[in-house]
Amino acid sequence: MNAPVLRLSGFGKHFGSLRVFSDIDLDVMPGDRIAILGASGSGKSTLLRCINVLETPSEGSLELDGDVVGQPSRSGDMRFSERELCALRQRVGMVFQQFNLFPHMTVAGNVAEGLKTVRGVPAQKAQERAVTELQRVGLADKADTFPSRLSGGQKQRVAIARALAMDPEILLFDEPTSALDPALVGEVLGVIEQLATEGRTMLLVTHEIGFAYHFATRILFLAEGGIYESGTPDDVLKNPKRPLTQQFLAEHRRFQF
Amino acid sequence: MTYIWNFQDVFNNWYALAIGAAGTLRLFVVCLVLGMGLGLVIALGKRSKNRPIRWLATAFVEFFRNTPVLVQILWFYYALPIIAPIEIGPFLAAILGISLNSAAYSAEIYRGGIQSIEPGQWEAARAIGMNGLQTLRRVILPQAIRRIIPALTNRGVEIFKMTTLASVVAYVELLQQGKLIASLSYNPLEVYTVIAAIFLIILYPIVRLTYALERHLARSD
Ligand SMILES: Nc1ncnc2c1ncn2[C@@H]1O[C@H](COP(=O)(O)OP(=O)(O)OP(=O)(O)O)[C@@H](O)[C@H]1O
Numbered sequence: 001m002n003a004p005v006l007r008l009s010g011f012g013k014h015f016g017s018l019r020v021f022s023d024i025d026l027d028v029m030p031g032d033r034i035a036i037l038g039a040s041g042s043g044k045s046t047l048l049r050c051i052n053v054l055e056t057p058s059e060g061s062l063e064l065d066g067d068v069v070g071q072p073s074r075s076g077d078m079r080f081s082e083r084e085l086c087a088l089r090q091r092v093g094m095v096f097q098q099f100n101l102f103p104h105m106t107v108a109g110n111v112a113e114g115l116k117t118v119r120g121v122p123a124q125k126a127q128e129r130a131v132t133e134l135q136r137v138g139l140a141d142k143a144d145t146f147p148s149r150l151s152g153g154q155k156q157r158v159a160i161a162r163a164l165a166m167d168p169e170i171l172l173f174d175e176p177t178s179a180l181d182p183a184l185v186g187e188v189l190g191v192i193e194q195l196a197t198e199g200r201t202m203l204l205v206t207h208e209i210g211f212a213y214h215f216a217t218r219i220l221f222l223a224e225g226g227i228y229e230s231g232t233p234d235d236v237l238k239n240p241k242r243p244l245t246q247q248f249l250a251e252h253r254r255f256q257f
Numbered sequence: 258m259t260y261i262w263n264f265q266d267v268f269n270n271w272y273a274l275a276i277g278a279a280g281t282l283r284l285f286v287v288c289l290v291l292g293m294g295l296g297l298v299i300a301l302g303k304r305s306k307n308r309p310i311r312w313l314a315t316a317f318v319e320f321f322r323n324t325p326v327l328v329q330i331l332w333f334y335y336a337l338p339i340i341a342p343i344e345i346g347p348f349l350a351a352i353l354g355i356s357l358n359s360a361a362y363s364a365e366i367y368r369g370g371i372q373s374i375e376p377g378q379w380e381a382a383r384a385i386g387m388n389g390l391q392t393l394r395r396v397i398l399p400q401a402i403r404r405i406i407p408a409l410t411n412r413g414v415e416i417f418k419m420t421t422l423a424s425v426v427a428y429v430e431l432l433q434q435g436k437l438i439a440s441l442s443y444n445p446l447e448v449y450t451v452i453a454a455i456f457l458i459i460l461y462p463i464v465r466l467t468y469a470l471e472r473h474l475a476r477s478d
């Protein structure tokens with residue numbers, strides 16, 4: 001019945017002699033929400049960035065809706081054509097820890113930019129769509145503001161709207177709340193939660209374990225250069241089977257009250 | 258001995274000076290456009306993934322930064338026709354010398370500006386599916402150029418002053434006309450004073466404007 005939206009097999013990445021991860025097999029089904037956990041340096045960001053090829057994967061294969069993207073290369077990293085990359089990234093949206101909004105464009109301009117420049121949507125139509133997406137993240141009234149006037153939480157919500165405007169099949173989040181004041185984390189997680197209820201397919205790297213528990217349909221714990229443990233949030237977070245997972249969670253619980 | 262200034266002959270020749278000013282302006286505009294335009298192309302060449310292109314761009318910059326413009330103008334005017342079957346007039350020789358030199362300097366300015374943009378901006382643009390060119394045009398250059406406007410304006414002022422070098426091949430611009438007037442009226446002091454004053458009157462407001470622009474940009478960041 002259901003085919004995976006995203007399939008990684010034998011997926012690996014190394015920087016020169018530094019092997020970040022290797023031999024990762026992963027099927028992401030439509031509507032899956034996968035939280036990726038792991039210690040600092042375990043390769044969470046690298047894995048996410050290899051999926052939309054902001055970082056070029058070294059080996060294995062990457063399939064979107066059954067279409068293979070990229071070619072293995074005998075010398076060095078995999079190879080991707082520019083066209084392939086642009087097509088892939090329109091289907092796989094990304095939200096960054098540091099927001100990375102375009103400071104010289106208005107909020108609506110940021111959201112409309114991909115539609116205008118990449119899809120060739122007329123300015124007027126793109127603007128309307130941008131406002132619709134901004135409504136979704138509760139920021140329609142900020143459409144004509146410049147990003148420098150926004151709080152961190154608002155910036156991240158605009159970044160989410162910018163990704164949504166391209167109608168991606170998958171959304172990637174790399175620690176979307178780590179750069180935020182604790183008081184602003186909630187509004188961003190709220191938006192992500194709402195996307196979850198809409199049934200969107202998402203991969204989220206986070207240190208907010210509590211949120212991961214409620215958000216995810218599946219947890220991946222990265223360690224030792226691969227998926228060290230995976231399963232439902234209850235399995236992995238409540239009854240971790242393997243020592244590094246247990247240790248990681250114990251460390252996170254240390255200061256709970 | 259006290260010198261008695263007499264500007265009469267200079268002012269009587271105002272028409273020749275006006276023609277010179279027009280020649281200066283014409284040369285300036287062409288060199289500004291070519292120098293800044295080619296500079297951007299060279300800067301992108303230096304960032305190219307293609308090694309021969311990168312090498313060519315670097316060689317260009319190093320060559321034209323490390324040879325005097327005056328020599329280049331003379332070379333294009335007197336030497337090039339010897340090895341190539343083309344006659345080059347004074348205007349073209351001056352354009353080549355000044356534009357290529359300016360391109361080499363402005364290439365470094367563009368490169369610095371592009372490099373100063375955070376990698377996150379490239380990533381965000383690529384992540385919504387833009388290709389390299391779209392990213393440059395829509396995201397990187399608009400921000401980079403804002404940052405380098407002061408440096409580019411300095412280059413512009415420099416180009417304006419460099420136009421006087423064209424007099425070496427007798428291109429009709431301000432200095433060339435001044436030389437002519439001075440040799441006919443034996444009044445170099447008055448003539449060159451007036452020429453210097455004309456440059457000052459044109460350039461000083463431009464430079465003040467740059468400072469204002471610089472302050473304005475610094476504030477909006
Ligand atoms: N561009 C790069 N060049 C070389 N090494 C890199 C590069 N990017 C990441 N690494 C290395 O790869 C490893 C994994 O890094 P990564 O950023 O993916 O970890 P992470 O799990 O996201 O950590 P954090 O929780 O701190 O964000 C680290 O050892 C890091 O130093």
Ligand SMILES: [Mg+2]
Pocket residue numbers: 044045046175
């Ligand atoms: Mg990371």
